[in-house]
Amino acid sequence: MNTKGIDVKRVLTRAFMYFVIVFVIVISAYPIIWVIMSAFKTNGEILGSPLALPSSVSFDVFADLFQNYNFPQYFLNSLLAAGVSTAVSLLIYAMSAYVLAKFRFPGRNLIFVLFTITLLVPAHSKTQPIFSLIMNLGLYDSIWGVTLVYVSVGMAMSIFILRSGFMAIPKSLDEAATIDGAGFFRTFWTINVPLAKSALTTAGILMFLGNWNEYYFASLLTVSDSQRTLPIALAFFTSEFSYNYTQLFAALAIVILPGVILYALAQEKVQASVAATGIKG
Numbered sequence: 001m002n003t004k005g006i007d008v009k010r011v012l013t014r015a016f017m018y019f020v021i022v023f024v025i026v027i028s029a030y031p032i033i034w035v036i037m038s039a040f041k042t043n044g045e046i047l048g049s050p051l052a053l054p055s056s057v058s059f060d061v062f063a064d065l066f067q068n069y070n071f072p073q074y075f076l077n078s079l080l081a082a083g084v085s086t087a088v089s090l091l092i093y094a095m096s097a098y099v100l101a102k103f104r105f106p107g108r109n110l111i112f113v114l115f116t117i118t119l120l121v122p123a124h125s126k127t128q129p130i131f132s133l134i135m136n137l138g139l140y141d142s143i144w145g146v147t148l149v150y151v152s153v154g155m156a157m158s159i160f161i162l163r164s165g166f167m168a169i170p171k172s173l174d175e176a177a178t179i180d181g182a183g184f185f186r187t188f189w190t191i192n193v194p195l196a197k198s199a200l201t202t203a204g205i206l207m208f209l210g211n212w213n214e215y216y217f218a219s220l221l222t223v224s225d226s227q228r229t230l231p232i233a234l235a236f237f238t239s240e241f242s243y244n245y246t247q248l249f250a251a252l253a254i255v256i257l258p259g260v261i262l263y264a265l266a267q268e269k270v271q272a273s274v275a276a277t278g279i280k281g
Contacts, residue, residue, distance in 0.1 A: 032260065033049075035253055036257070038213075038245065038249040040056070041055075059095045061247055061250045065247065071227075074228055074229060074230050074232075074233040082150065082212040083208070085151045090204050094162055096115075096162075097163040097165075098162075100159070102167075112159070131221070141223050142221075142222075143221050143222070145222075146217060146222060146229070157203070158206075161203045161206075162203050165196040166192055166196055168196075168197045205263060213231060214231065233247045234255055
């Protein structure tokens with residue numbers, strides 16, 4: 001009787017766990033699926049049966065967005081701003097995190113705290129100095145001014161993740177490389193970077209997604225149509241396509257799909273790095 005009681009309790013616990021998991025998946029994924037489904041429906045289908053599957057699948061609405069609107073430019077601007085800023089900042093922050101993780105010097109912990117404490121500073125409070133800096137540099141209404149701002153956006157989070165990743169690498173490997181005559185950059189590039197791939201991937205993806213979806217500074221620092229990123233263009237499309245829901249949902253799908261695909265391709269590395277950060281950070 002006791003064994004049966006234990007088995008029943010275990011089955012009920014596992015059933016409840018699966019129920020919670022399925023529930024979270026549904027409420028998290030369904031809005032994205034619904035947006036993508038709605039992009040293939042007509043206005044009548046969206047208004048008449050919003051939860052039903054589309055009657056047919058056609059990519060004409062996506063072709064129309066790229067042919068008749070400035071969507072290729074918006075997409076390129078977002079790709080440049082998010083991609084270039086992520087690559088540059090990842091290189092800088094990786095070297096900074098490596099030094100903070102592997103070298104002991106006075107004030108090391110204080111510097112790390114000063115880096116990470118910027119997580120507590122609201123982005124809006126930095127508006128005036130950032131706007132003044134971009135104006136003085138002559139980069140207002142330029143996608144490169146937005147890119148420069150994005151380089152600094154993910155600093156605290158990236159250094160926090162990367163420092164934990166480099167700390168997980170045995171210091172004996174660095175010492176062995178030093179004995180063999182390797183310098184700072186060779187030890188960093190040939191030993192630490194390959195072993196910290198999970199942390200680098202996680203920081204890179206989080207920075208890219210944050211920059212890809214960023215709206216505030218992109219709207220503040222650009223005014224012309226040729227310099228808009230996708231989130232800014234989407235705000236204008238919301239009013240322009242207020243009665244054309246098919247094109248509105250197609251535009252939404254173009255904005256959200258790259259981030260979903262990117263995260264899906266690297267989710268294992270992201271999860272492993274976040275778990276290690278939580279344990280060792």
